[in-house]
Amino acid sequence: VSATDRGLAYGDGVFRTFIAHHGVAQHWSMQYAKLAADCTRLGITAPAASTLEAEIRQVCTSEPECVVKIVVTSAEAERGYRRGGGVPTRIIMTAAVPKHAAEYRQSGVRVRTCHLRLAHQPALAGIKHLNRLENVLARAEWDDAQIAEGILLDADEHAIGGTMTNLFVVTQNRLATPHLDRCGVAGVTRDRIIAAATRNDIACEVRAVTMKELRRADELFLVNSVVGIWPVQSLDGNPMPVGPVTKRLQRCLDEETDAQVA
């Protein structure tokens, strides 16, 4: 990547991370739709879906299953914040599927509450953009390998999500997930959970979620497109059950993915 790329200079770009099987991205139409929508919000011309599909196939040739990360930046450019209208840069990378993922899906993860508070920036909220210093600083708050994820609150002390996951709360068989119109990243798996809940007659609200609700919840879980659904087994040292709604939604998502792969 060029040292003058605006992705490096300013974080002027977006990304998505997901699993690919034999060169085919899981839930690609949703991933691409999010990537393109994020580009549009930032004023970047999204690459064509077909171009990215071909490039994903190419980087995944030898791997039956891998993590793919797509980065799209606004362009290489001259110095200065003004965009010059160059061609967006595409970067497609692969990585191994994390080893812990399967175990965590079953027994759940230990999580902590982060000290850092997410800033409210409606112009960037929901977008999976490259300005991720808040996530980096939050992740740097702990070094205990037993803690898999940290919960981020915003400036109003509302829960927004994990450093790399979206968050769901189950209370009396009803789901809630934080709205992301002032901060946070709106992931594909979050949308899939909301859709799966609706299909399965589980009420699901998108709204402000307090820490008090998290502590009193019947179940908590964290989601992203690489790990799927991680039940929370403890929050700040307080044990939580891996409950029936979480397990049911895990099965729904697995069936959906299996159907797509098959």
Add this chain to the structure above:
Amino acid sequence: VSATDRGLAYGDGVFRTFIAHHGVAQHWSMQYAKLAADCTRLGITAPAASTLEAEIRQVCTSEPECVVKIVVTSAEAERGYRRGGGVPTRIIMTAAVPKHAAEYRQSGVRVRTCHLRLAHQPALAGIKHLNRLENVLARAEWDDAQIAEGILLDADEHAIGGTMTNLFVVTQNRLATPHLDRCGVAGVTRDRIIAAATRNDIACEVRAVTMKELRRADELFLVNSVVGIWPVQSLDGNPMPVGPVTKRLQRCLDEETDAQVA
């Protein structure tokens, strides 16, 4: 630069931009102090001053005067927000000194107020980090080459600075500049102006500044380490005088720089 560099992936790094004469950075001790302090706040090990000095000399060999940009990122790394403790990446780039700078210093610049509001993030405020999407989006609000800079307000409607400059207001021969403890970038030239004002018995306050004050000010000026002091000749189409305090401070800074170069 590696596609896995954390500077690209997350904007996990800092930068400084300044003028160098024959390979020697202007006001280097201040530039380095800021760079090192910003690294420390982000938890990045700052490169040694001597290493950077040698590299600046090297990239500037053939140029009597040029713009130098230093970028320091936390490291190349594996996927994920967690830092792995790799060696920070150093990037040193040069560019030509912008042509408009001298003319604008004399006759002043036309500026507009941006629509985007800066988010409050005390953990990042003041740092010249690589998460600059707010600046990019603000700069994308206008395309009129006659407008040299845009004023950014924060979520409380206080003026913070330009997209690439710090801001000073002159009212009844007193200076004020926005405090930057919730957003904005604290530049070296801002510090130099505050020091020069003190030396010249000009009162200078660091505090909240409203748009109303800007509109009613006797003089306004914008500063950074590449352009020096730009007087504002119009704000949102309303003419403003290029006044005596601005001119006096321009002379102070020029004398200081000349003394250093000589």
